[in-house]
Amino acid sequence: MKLGSLLFKAGVLVTLVAVVWWGLTFGQKAVELGAGFNKALTCLYSNGGLCSLAGGLTGSTYEPVAFWVGVGLLAVGLVLGFLKR
Numbered sequence: 066m067k068l069g070s071l072l073f074k075a076g077v078l079v080t081l082v083a084v085v086w087w088g089l090t091f092g093q094k095a096v097e098l099g100a101g102f103n104k105a106l107t108c109l110y111s112n113g114g115l116c117s118l119a120g121g122l123t124g125s126t127y128e129p130v131a132f133w134v135g136v137g138l139l140a141v142g143l144v145l146g147f148l149k150r
Contacts, residue, residue, distance in 0.1 A: 069149060073142025080135030084109065091127045 087109045108116035112129050 067146075067149065069142050069145030071142070072138050073146060076135050076138030076140070076142055078135075079138055080132060083129075083131040083135050086131065087127045 091105070091108055104115060108127075108129070110129050110132050116129075
């Protein structure tokens with residue numbers, strides 16, 4: 066299997082795991098606390114401001130770095146895939 070393809074697939078998997086992790090541990094609770102879905106969605110990729118406050122209130126263990134690692138793997142996989150063509 067080519068490296069670009071492997072990194073792309075790993076990126077998809079890590080990103081999906083991050084989204085599910087966020088949804089299960091943070092997203093629903095943030096909406097229940099009245100933060101609203103759009104504001105809660107920003108906590109998928111950031112942990113500043115409202116996100117750290119809501120995370121503390123909900124006891125969330127979610128870390129946005131997981132999302133960014135997945136996105137990074139996706140990007141590197143795509144670049145390597147395009148360079149090989």
